[in-house]
Amino acid sequence: MSTQQNQHAIVIGGSIAGLLAARVLSEYFERVTIVDRDQLPLTAEPRRGVPQSVQPHVLYAKGYQILEALFPGIGEALSHAGAVPFDWGQDFLYFQAGHWTPTTETPVGMKSYTCTRPLLESTIRQQVSHIPNVEFLPGQRVIGLLLKGSEIKGIKLAQRELSAQLVVDASGRSTQTPQWLQDLGFTPPPVTVIDPRLGYATRRYRIPNPPSCKILLISQEPPHQKRLGYLAQVENDQWIATLGGYGQDYPPIEHSGFLEFAQSLADPMFYQAIAQAEPTSEIRAHRATMNRLYHYERIEMPAGLIAIGDSVCALCPVYGQGMTVSGLSALVLQRWLAKSKSANFQKQLAQSNVFPWSLATGFDSKFPTTKGAIAPNPIAKLFQAYTNRLTEIAQNDIEVHLQFLQMAHMLKSPNVLFHPKLILKALF
Numbered sequence: 294m295s296t297q298q299n300q301h302a303i304v305i306g307g308s309i310a311g312l313l314a315a316r317v318l319s320e321y322f323e324r325v326t327i328v329d330r331d332q333l334p335l336t337a338e339p340r341r342g343v344p345q346s347v348q349p350h351v352l353y354a355k356g357y358q359i360l361e362a363l364f365p366g367i368g369e370a371l372s373h374a375g376a377v378p379f380d381w382g383q384d385f386l387y388f389q390a391g392h393w394t395p396t397t398e399t400p401v402g403m404k405s406y407t408c409t410r411p412l413l414e415s416t417i418r419q420q421v422s423h424i425p426n427v428e429f430l431p432g433q434r435v436i437g438l439l440l441k442g443s444e445i446k447g448i449k450l451a452q453r454e455l456s457a458q459l460v461v462d463a464s465g466r467s468t469q470t471p472q473w474l475q476d477l478g479f480t481p482p483p484v485t486v487i488d489p490r491l492g493y494a495t496r497r498y499r500i501p502n503p504p505s506c507k508i509l510l511i512s513q514e515p516p517h518q519k520r521l522g523y524l525a526q527v528e529n530d531q532w533i534a535t536l537g538g539y540g541q542d543y544p545p546i547e548h549s550g551f552l553e554f555a556q557s558l559a560d561p562m563f564y565q566a567i568a569q570a571e572p573t574s575e576i577r578a579h580r581a582t583m584n585r586l587y588h589y590e591r592i593e594m595p596a597g598l599i600a601i602g603d604s605v606c607a608l609c610p611v612y613g614q615g616m617t618v619s620g621l622s623a624l625v626l627q628r629w630l631a632k633s634k635s636a637n638f639q640k641q642l643a644q645s646n647v648f649p650w651s652l653a654t655g656f657d658s659k660f661p662t663t664k665g666a667i668a669p670n671p672i673a674k675l676f677q678a679y680t681n682r683l684t685e686i687a688q689n690d691i692e693v694h695l696q697f698l699q700m701a702h703m704l705k706s707p708n709v710l711f712h713p714k715l716i717l718k719a720l721f
């Protein structure tokens with residue numbers, strides 16, 4: 294419902310967080326403008342402003358649920374565009390701590406789609422382009438914020454200014470908002486960085502017939518097993534195959550080195566899948582993977598400005614949480630707007646980010662090579678010992694494995710691990 298105060302909202306960044314925010318804002322503002330430095334194609338193409346777009350992007354079941362809630366029928370649109378539906382209980386092959394975890398014979402309802410990141414983003418963008426009061430302003434870099442009195446009243450572009458009652462920063466890892474705040478005389482947010490110094494190398498392959506799997510992960514194992522392999526079906530009968538190495542153990546980006554690295558993984562299945570498959574792309578590296586959290590909840594944010602998505606909480610990508618966290622940010626925004634912006638948005642968002650941030654940084658900190666690693670306190674140590682025990686059990690116990698999955702996917706709270714049934718399993 295729009296009021297005098299809700300005539301125009303500007304979103305900086307037309308990627309996942311920005312698109313979902315715009316969808317939510319469109320119910321509360323007369324007009325919403327998404328400004329992006331890139332030209333924003335409606336087709337599925339990688340683009341410069343999202344350098345991670347050639348890397349694999351797994352969509353958690355919770356992330357998919359949020360997409361369906363915001364864009365009913367988006368699953369069909371994804372399917373129509375070539376994305377592959379899958380069930381996390383049935384189709385996810387997961388090698389961890391020396392074992393393959395069990396899968397179910399039938400779907401468990403943890404549904405999602407696997408596709409390339411450009412396909413997912415362009416499908417969401419198409420949905421947003423149908424919202425009548427949302428407009429796109431592509432090819433425009435935001436260079437600053439417009440201050441009037443003590444409030445943010447818009448943005449600065451190279452040639453002009455745009456005014457709005459609310460500016461939402463969704464500009465991702467390259468956000469300039471801390472610097473812009475400082476330039477305007479505000480205190481910038483403190484920042485925490487925990488850098489696992491992880492590198493990815495990714496290549497696409499034509500899927501041999503019949504395919505051996507839909508989605509598989511051979512996991513890293515702290516503190517010493519630094520390497521991982523991830524393989525997923527995507528549109529156009531292709532696999533996206535990614536190797537990862539912690540602590541600067543970067544996978545090579547030439548053919549033979551890539552295969553050798555694949556051979557060194559803890560299980561041969563990834564290597565066997567790609568060894569004879571036909572590559573359909575170059576090998577592309579990505580090393581900007583640090584966990585970075587801006588603590589906007591600790592500063593006095595000027596009225597008229599909020600920040601969401603990776604611009605606030607950028608997570609190590611191995612845990613596959615980022616887009617789901619953007620979805621959760623959109624839900625926080627929805628609740629905040631529904632309550633007439635009466636609470637502190639950044640505090641509510643910080644609450645929502647606690648679990649994914651703790652999970653990613655907690656696991657990354659187990660590698661001695663991680664810069665800024667956090668030492669676990671005695672309670673965290675106890676929790677780790679308990680979850681290690683449950684992880685062992687999960688290797689042969691589908692019920693425990695599914696509880697873990699539901700927690701990791703943010704479908705259930707971590708309390709699910711303290712169900713009396715699981716405690717008994719861990720003890721006896």
Ligand SMILES: Cc1cc2nc3c(=O)[nH]c(=O)nc-3n(C[C@H](O)[C@H](O)[C@H](O)COP(=O)(O)OP(=O)(O)OC[C@H]3O[C@@H](n4cnc5c(N)ncnc54)[C@H](O)[C@@H]3O)c2cc1C
Pocket residue numbers: 305306307308309310311328329330331341342343345348349350351352353433434435436463464465466467468469493579581582601602603604610613614615616617619
């Ligand atoms: C290697 C890698 C792999 C990943 N894998 C996964 C995964 O498997 N699953 C998952 O859920 N997440 C994954 N992520 C995280 C995911 O990419 C992000 O969480 C998600 O895209 C949400 O980010 P965002 O929309 O906040 O920012 P981004 O996606 O980074 O987009 C920022 C947007 O802002 C625009 N922009 C920036 N500055 C300006 C400016 N000054 N003016 C105008 N426009 C601007 C950019 O052009 C871009 O469109 C991965 C990330 C990386 C780095």
